């Protein structure tokens with residue numbers, strides 16, 4: 001099973017400040033990439049990394065669910081440090097239930113919010129055992145009814161464990177979607193809806209991984225690495241820096257102009 005990236009706890013629809021200024025037109029309206037430019041954007045991300053690999057460690061849907069719940073406000077590295085011992089002691093919902101909240105909290109004690117996370121893990125294990133025969137359900141409604149599981153966590157599980165083309169908007173995707181003009185929006189839910197409208201079907205399955213990784217390693221919050229960004233010529237963010245050789249290698253000005261004006 002593929003692995004996924006860090007997940008942070010943004011509930012759908014929650015208010016979240018737009019990082020820096022989004023791409024805006026003269027009248028303050030959020031600028032949007034044209035459809036051909038969106039296709040070019042994903043084509044480039046896909047050509048760089050056709051099968052995006054991510055960083056949480058897990059072996060099955062249950063471990064994925066646990067890892068994603070633990071990753072709220074924690075790094076993947078931090079989560080990966082605690083999950084081997086946790087999964088060794090509690091490889092199933094029934095085993096985690098038996099382990100109990102106190103022991104679970106001890107095993108994940110290096111993570112922020114570890115007490116509430118332990119409580120959520122026990123609560124979701126109980127529901128998995130009682131309502132789902134110990135299995136992770138593949139419906140959004142059932143997933144979101146589990147303690148500690150919001151829309152974003154459900155989107156990740158649906159995408160990674162069950163192959164559904166969902167897009168989980170975390171802080172990185174929120175930033176990239178706003179800066180580039182891919183799917184500008186003032187809330188996480190706005191951005192998720194915008195992405196669902198504009199991401200071409202061929203790119204839907206991996207879209208959230210590509211955008212997370214781009215935001216984490218290139219379009220970083222404080223110092224975006226615009227000089228080596230392959231999206232530089234497409235990006236509508238007014239504060240972007242000029243593209244360096246790596247960006248120019250992917251740039252074909254005439255083609256980009258035509259795409260952006262389409």
Ligand code: SF4
Pocket residue numbers: 179180218219220224225226229230231232233235236237239240241
């Ligand atoms: S050009 Fe800069 S701001 Fe635009 S996507 Fe690339 S790194 Fe982000």
